[in-house]
Amino acid sequence: MINRLIFSFLFSVIFSFFASASSEAPNASSSDDTAAQAKPSSHSEANTRVTSHDVHSKTFDPVGLIMHHIADANEFHVLGHTSMPLPVIIYNRDKKNWFTTMSSAFHAHHGEGTVDVHGYKMEQSRIHPLDGSQIIDFSITKNVFGMLLGLILLLIVFFLVSRAYSNRENEVPKGFQSLMEPLIQFVAHDIAKENIGKNYLKFVPFLVCIFFFILMNNLLGLIPIFPGSANISGNISFTFALGFLAFIMINVFAKKDYWGHIFVMPGVPKALLLILTPIEVMGIFIKPIALMLRLFGNITGGHIAILSIASMVFILGNVGKSIGGSIGGGVIAIPLLIFVNAMELFVAFLQAYVFTLLTSIFIGIAQEEHAHADHH
Amino acid sequence: MILLFDPISLITPDIGYTFWTLLAFVIFWIIAGKYAVKPIVSSIEARNQKIEDELLSAQKARQEFEQLKLQNDDLLKSAREERQVMLLEAKKDADSFRSAEMAKSKEDATRLLEQAKSEIENQKRAAINEVKKELGTISIGIAEKLVREKLTDSASQQSLVTKLVNESLSSN
Numbered sequence: 001m002i003n004r005l006i007f008s009f010l011f012s013v014i015f016s017f018f019a020s021a022s023s024e025a026p027n028a029s030s031s032d033d034t035a036a037q038a039k040p041s042s043h044s045e046a047n048t049r050v051t052s053h054d055v056h057s058k059t060f061d062p063v064g065l066i067m068h069h070i071a072d073a074n075e076f077h078v079l080g081h082t083s084m085p086l087p088v089i090i091y092n093r094d095k096k097n098w099f100t101t102m103s104s105a106f107h108a109h110h111g112e113g114t115v116d117v118h119g120y121k122m123e124q125s126r127i128h129p130l131d132g133s134q135i136i137d138f139s140i141t142k143n144v145f146g147m148l149l150g151l152i153l154l155l156i157v158f159f160l161v162s163r164a165y166s167n168r169e170n171e172v173p174k175g176f177q178s179l180m181e182p183l184i185q186f187v188a189h190d191i192a193k194e195n196i197g198k199n200y201l202k203f204v205p206f207l208v209c210i211f212f213f214i215l216m217n218n219l220l221g222l223i224p225i226f227p228g229s230a231n232i233s234g235n236i237s238f239t240f241a242l243g244f245l246a247f248i249m250i251n252v253f254a255k256k257d258y259w260g261h262i263f264v265m266p267g268v269p270k271a272l273l274l275i276l277t278p279i280e281v282m283g284i285f286i287k288p289i290a291l292m293l294r295l296f297g298n299i300t301g302g303h304i305a306i307l308s309i310a311s312m313v314f315i316l317g318n319v320g321k322s323i324g325g326s327i328g329g330g331v332i333a334i335p336l337l338i339f340v341n342a343m344e345l346f347v348a349f350l351q352a353y354v355f356t357l358l359t360s361i362f363i364g365i366a367q368e369e370h371a372h373a374d375h376h
Numbered sequence: 377m378i379l380l381f382d383p384i385s386l387i388t389p390d391i392g393y394t395f396w397t398l399l400a401f402v403i404f405w406i407i408a409g410k411y412a413v414k415p416i417v418s419s420i421e422a423r424n425q426k427i428e429d430e431l432l433s434a435q436k437a438r439q440e441f442e443q444l445k446l447q448n449d450d451l452l453k454s455a456r457e458e459r460q461v462m463l464l465e466a467k468k469d470a471d472s473f474r475s476a477e478m479a480k481s482k483e484d485a486t487r488l489l490e491q492a493k494s495e496i497e498n499q500k501r502a503a504i505n506e507v508k509k510e511l512g513t514i515s516i517g518i519a520e521k522l523v524r525e526k527l528t529d530s531a532s533q534q535s536l537v538t539k540l541v542n543e544s545l546s547s548n
Contacts, residue, residue, distance in 0.1 A: 070391060071386065089392075137392040144396040151400045158412035165419045168427055181420065188417045204417055212408075213401055240389040241397035298385075298414030 025195035060318075062311040066304055070231050073142040074123035075103040078226045083107075090120065101129075103139075135277075143238070146230035150216040158212075187211045191357050195364040199253075203363055206249055210242060211356040217301060218348035222341065234299030236292070243292030246359045251284065254366035287362050291355055298351045302334045302344040309336050512541040 076084035084103035092099060106114045106122035112130055114122040119130045125142075129135050140148070156182065164177040173181045185206045192200045217233040232238060260266065262280040264273065312333040317326025516537045523533060 067386070070457075072390070074466065133494070138395060139392060140396075141393065143393060144400075147397065147400050151404055154404055158408040161417050162412035165416050169419065170423050181416075184413070185420055186432060188413075188420075201417075205413040206405060206414045208417075209405045209409055213404055236387050236392060237390045237391075237393035238397045241394045241401065245398070245401065246392075344457055 010263070039186070058310070060314045062308065062315065063242050065311065066307045068124060069229075069307055070234065070303055071124070071126075071298055072231075072235060074122065074127050074137075074139050075125055076142045076145055076226070077125070084145075084226075084246055086145055086332040087142070088127055090127060091136045091138060092129065092133055093136060095145050142230045143232050143235055144231045146239070147217060149227055150213075150220050150232065154216050183211075184208055187356060191353075191360050195357070195360040196367055197364060200360075200369050202253070203360065205244075205248065207356050207360055210245070210359065211352050214242070214355055215348060215352035216297065218352060219345075221299065221303065222344055222348060231300065234301075234303055235295060236296050239292040239296040242295070242355070243288040246291055246355075246362070247285075247288035248258075248364050249359065250287065251364045253363070255369050257368060257370050258366040269327070287358075291358055295351055295355055298347055301338075302347055305340050306337065306344065309333050309340060506547055508541070512537070515541075 074088055075086055080086055083103075085102045088099070088101050088103050090099040091097075099120065101117060103122070105117050106127070108115050116130060120127050121130055122128075127135075127137060127139065157176070161177050161180045161184075164174070168174065168177075171240075172178075188200075188204045191211075192204050192207050196203055214233055217238070220228045221230060221232050221234060223229060245363060262284065263277055264337075265276055265280065310333060313326050313329040316329030316332075317323070389469070516534070519537060
């Protein structure tokens with residue numbers, strides 16, 4: 001126990017020393033994509049936008065850093081100057097045409113800054129039209145890239161596990177299979193069967209898939225280095241899509257009694273129905289919206305918490321000007337970071353569970369068939 | 377401080393990303409749902425069913441075995457009792473047979489002894505009579521020789537001797 005404390009203390013000191021030393025180096029400060037983004041240029045030259053990287057006047061902007069991380073991006077920043085180029089696919093609604101390129105096309109060939117391509121500029125790692133026309137960005141963004149990576153991993157995992165079942169039929173689960181079985185069994189049995197009832201088997205593939213899809217993307221977001229780190233599931237679009245599918249699964253397969261309870265609640269005076277029916281109708285939409293906002297808030301909140309704590313090193317260190325301050329910040333921040341990361345690991349599982357559980361509860365309500373409708 | 381990001385954009389669903397999420401999830405749902413989740417869940421169910429069945433049948437077999445054992449024990453116990461009874465009977469039979477045999481042989485022995493005794497008695501009596509007869513003859517001879525000079529009438533003499541011999545026999 002004491003050894004661990006000493007180790008983590010030393011680790012914090014070393015980490016913060018390197019962190020402050022690297023941000024002190026004149027090149028490194030601008031090399032950090034996020035730091036560079038913290039103070040983009042307000043002045044633009046004819047074709048080339050140069051982000052300012054005046055080391056000495058630079059101040060650390062944690063809000064900019066965090067929000068830049070939370071948001072999606074058209075390129076995937078790996079390390080230092082290196083960004084992974086991603087395909088840009090844009091539909092211009094005003095011009096009614098498609099525009100495709102690679103995100104690397106927006107980078108100036110020499111030195112810093114970005115260039116404009118075909119009437120589009122890159123700002124904050126996102127593509128914007130120069131003329132202000134409406135666009136729909138179908139690009140493989142950082143989040144989409146992370147999600148597709150997650151999809152491939154999930155398909156591999158499920159392929160291996162299902163193969164294990166067909167190869168070793170009726171045998172004791174082994175290896176990876178024994179890790180997945182309790183989870184699948186948990187979702188299928190303790191979440192779906194418990195809450196939905198006799199029709200549960202129809203919804204099991206959806207619920208298992210949504211559980212693992214959310215879990216995998218939550219976990220990928222927690223990995224702090226390149227293939228991970230994208231805030232995939234902490235994005236309102238992501239949770240909106242899943243909430244929308246949950247909405248469909250709840251309502252499309254709903255039984256007659258469900259609609260009966262919404263529009264004409266049995267056993268309630270007619271006058272009350274004037275209030276109750278609109279509330280119930282709103283409830284149809286509020287349920288998936290709550291699912292959407294809960295997942296978004298939890299994952300985004302986790303990312304913000306982790307980045308805020310990590311920012312402490314730079315704030316207290318005054319961006320490398322005070323080694324002592326950054327060491328102090330590191331000593332405080334690193335144990336907290338470890339703690340919050342562990343919490344987030346738990347939250348990644350918890351939110352996947354909560355989303356799946358609530359979806360199956362709502363499906364269960366919609367599947368319920370009352371023998372005596374006037375019992376209520 | 378100027379905010380460099382648009383906070384509203386953070387909570388506005390983006391059509392592109394929503395599209396990709398839907399696409400990725402639906403692909404996952406179709407492929408994994410059909411080719412992995414369904415077979416996995418059904419094979420877990422099947423395995424659980426099999427385990428349950430096997431547990432039940434094992435329990436049943438154990439019960440049957442228990443019952444068999446009980447029956448066996450009963451059988452053994454009754455067999456043991458029967459053996460005891462048989463042994464006792466056999467002993468009793470043997471005892472009675474032996475005592476009967478012994479009584480019979482004793483009887484035989486006594487009978488033989490009796491026979492022997494009466495034979496001996498008879499023989500003895502015959503021998504004594506013979507001896508007496510012989511003795512009388514010898515005595516008569518002696519007396520004849522003694523009284524020949526004194527007695528002429530031998531017939532009266534003879535009757536006297538017989539009378540004397542009989543007297544002596546009956547007194548004997």
